[in-house]
Amino acid sequence: MDVKTVCLGMLDDGEASGYDLKKHFESTFAHFFAAGYGSIYPALSSLAEAGLVDCEEIPQEGKPDRKVYRITDAGHQHLLDALKQPAPSHKVRSEFLATMCFAHLMTPEQIETVLESRVKDIDRYMSMFHEFETTGMEEWPGGMRFVCGFGKAMTEAMRKYIEENKHMLTQQTAASRSAAG
Amino acid sequence: MDVKTVCLGMLDDGEASGYDLKKHFESTFAHFFAAGYGSIYPALSSLAEAGLVDCEEIPQEGKPDRKVYRITDAGHQHLLDALKQPAPSHKVRSEFLATMCFAHLMTPEQIETVLESRVKDIDRYMSMFHEFETTGMEEWPGGMRFVCGFGKAMTEAMRKYIEENKHMLTQQTAASRSAAG
DNA sequence: ATCCCCATGTAATTTGTTACATGATTGA
DNA sequence: TCAATCATGTAACAAATTACATGGGGAT
Numbered sequence: 001m002d003v004k005t006v007c008l009g010m011l012d013d014g015e016a017s018g019y020d021l022k023k024h025f026e027s028t029f030a031h032f033f034a035a036g037y038g039s040i041y042p043a044l045s046s047l048a049e050a051g052l053v054d055c056e057e058i059p060q061e062g063k064p065d066r067k068v069y070r071i072t073d074a075g076h077q078h079l080l081d082a083l084k085q086p087a088p089s090h091k092v093r094s095e096f097l098a099t100m101c102f103a104h105l106m107t108p109e110q111i112e113t114v115l116e117s118r119v120k121d122i123d124r125y126m127s128m129f130h131e132f133e134t135t136g137m138e139e140w141p142g143g144m145r146f147v148c149g150f151g152k153a154m155t156e157a158m159r160k161y162i163e164e165n166k167h168m169l170t171q172q173t174a175a176s177r178s179a180a181g
Numbered sequence: 182m183d184v185k186t187v188c189l190g191m192l193d194d195g196e197a198s199g200y201d202l203k204k205h206f207e208s209t210f211a212h213f214f215a216a217g218y219g220s221i222y223p224a225l226s227s228l229a230e231a232g233l234v235d236c237e238e239i240p241q242e243g244k245p246d247r248k249v250y251r252i253t254d255a256g257h258q259h260l261l262d263a264l265k266q267p268a269p270s271h272k273v274r275s276e277f278l279a280t281m282c283f284a285h286l287m288t289p290e291q292i293e294t295v296l297e298s299r300v301k302d303i304d305r306y307m308s309m310f311h312e313f314e315t316t317g318m319e320e321w322p323g324g325m326r327f328v329c330g331f332g333k334a335m336t337e338a339m340r341k342y343i344e345e346n347k348h349m350l351t352q353q354t355a356a357s358r359s360a361a362g
Numbered sequence: 363a364t365c366c367c368c369a370t371g372t373a374a375t376t377t378g379t380t381a382c383a384t385g386a387t388t389g390a
Numbered sequence: 391t392c393a394a395t396c397a398t399g400t401a402a403c404a405a406a407t408t409a410c411a412t413g414g415g416g417a418t
Contacts, residue, residue, distance in 0.1 A: 001276040002377080009283045019397055029282075032275040039378060041399055062386035064398040083287050087298035088276035094213040095182040095269035097331060101210075102190045103324030106264050117268035142349040143284030149349075150278060150342055157338035161331055168323040168330075183405080200369055220406060222371055243414040245370040 003035045004043040005082045011053055011071040012079055018044050018067065028132070028144065031125055031151040044069055052078050103169045111169050115162060122162075125155045184216045185224040186263045192234055192252040193260055199225050199248065209313070209325065212306055212332040225250055233259050284350045292350050296343060303343075306336045 006029070010021055018040050025035045035043075044067075047053045052075030058066040071079070096118055103111055129152040137145060187210070191202050199221050206216045216224075225248075228234045233256030239247040252260075277299055284292055310333040318326060 001279050006279050009279070012283070012286070017397075018399090019395095029279075032273045032278040034272065034274070034378090036379070037397095037399075038380070038401095045399095060397080063396060064384085066397065079283070080286060083280060083283055084291060085276070085280065086291075086294045088280045088295060090273075090275040090277040090299065090302070091215065092213045092271075092273055092335075093215070094271040095266070096271040097213040097328045098182050098187050098190070098210075099264060099266065099269045100324050100331075101328050102193070102260070102264055103327070104322045105193070105261060110265060110267075113267045114269060118271065121271070141285045142352045143281050146284070146346055146349040147278045147282050149346055150281075150339075153338055153342040154273075154335060157334055158331075161334040165327055165330055168327040171323045198369075199371090215406090217407070218369095218371075219373095219408070226371095241369080244368060245412085247369070 001082060001085065001088060002043075003039045004047055005079065006033060006035070007040060007043050008047060008052060008071065008075055008079050008082075011069055012076060015068050015070045017069065027128065028148065030128065031155070032147070047075070051075075100169060108170045111166075115166055115169075119159065119162065122155055122159045125151065126159075129155070182263060182266065182269055183224075184220045185228055186260070187214060187216070188221065188224050189228060189233060189252065189256055189260050189263075192250055193257060196249050196251045198250065208309065209329065211309065212336070213328070228256070232256075281350060289351045292347075296347055296350075300340065300343065303336055303340045306332065307340075310336070 007021055010016065010024055016024075018037065021040055021044075022035075022037060025033065025040070029035075044053065044055075048055045048069070051072060053069045053071055056068045056070070058068060060066050096114065099106075099114060100111075106114075129148060132148050137148065140148075188202055191197065191205050197205075199218065202221055202225075203216075203218060206214065206221070210216075225234065225236075229236045229250070232253060234250045234252050237249045237251070239249060241247055277295065280287075280295060281292075287295075310329060313329050318329065321329075
């Protein structure tokens with residue numbers, strides 16, 4: 001499932017512009033599927049070319065025309081087919097963890113800085129999830145609630161693990177070695 | 182931190198061939214940093230060209246020469262610099278979660294299949310982590326232990342969340358709607 | 363017999379990221 | 391006055407995946 005298919009899925013829920021879709025990618029999808037304009041606009045063009053969505057251009061003054069996309073029957077069918085994929089992937093790519101693998105080459109200050117930035121990120125996600133919960137998440141389809149709950153659970157587990165285990169990182173660091181040597 | 186830098190970090194721990202590094206990517210790094218030969222071999226060539234690693238070719242019969250790479254002083258310094266990055270990323274890209282967002286368009290059987298494949302994946306990771314713990318993880322540097330513990334904690338949290346919340350997915354699915362309609 | 367391990371690499375393709383390019387309206 | 395929101399898109403670049411290409415040795 002690539003950006004194109006996710007856009008198609010979002011459009012199945014109702015018409016939207018590329019700009020609108022970007023906002024979904026920044027809020028409800030942010031914790032597991034990133035996409036910028038550089039992916040979204042080409043995806044929509046390609047979807048339109050394939051006849052999976054229709055595009056209505058709405059003239060506006062002082063702004064580029066707003067292009068509203070609507071899913072077609074063929075698009076809906078295509079989406080249903082895409083959802084038949086029996087083993088969709090779930091991948092983590094973490095420069096953070098890669099860095100922590102080499103904590104013994106870092107100073108305690110460097111490690112602390114990295115940890116702080118991670119926790120800041122975690123807190124941003126937590127407040128995002130909190131906002132979802134307090135703004136009518138109850139009415140979302142079960143799948144979306146599952147996915148957001150998933151993100152929240154993972155994020156909480158991450159914060160808890162870091163709090164409880166960061167002490168492992170500052171044993172035998174670059175600084176502690178030079179202090180000892 | 183890209184594949185090149187991670188390779189450099191692995192080599193800081195001791196000399197190795199591309200084939201050896203691949204095994205690290207498949208075991209200890211598997212849960213957060215994927216890399217195949219198509220990334221590793223070009224990374225090593227580029228590292229050697231930049232003088233960050235040395236390469237010794239060991240002739241072998243019936244096999245391609247084994248190329249053993251060793252980090253240089255310049256390479257070690259480069260690694261130390263790379264580790265100064267204060268806010269390394271941690272990204273999730275999940276076709277699994279993207280699929281689950283649209284669970285209301287799927288049959289309960291389809292959902293069940295997807296969930297099963299995810300749990301199978303989780304169990305593979307869990308047995309991997311278990312193997313680490315029973316084969317001398319105690320002597321690893323603190324950073325590596327932190328990272329593996331992190332992976333284990335996340336994986337456990339994921340399994341727990343799925344078990345406790347999958348019921349959310351099968352409410353109002355494609356099949357339950359047609360049964361009702 | 364058959365499969366896995368060892369061992370290297372290239373080339374084509376696919377994908378996504380980042381920077382560029384433009385500019386009016388609205389609220390603080 | 392300044393920042394954010396709205397609104398689109400392209401082009402260059404970076405990166406990773408996949409398939410291709412080769413082939414002996416050892417275990418079951």
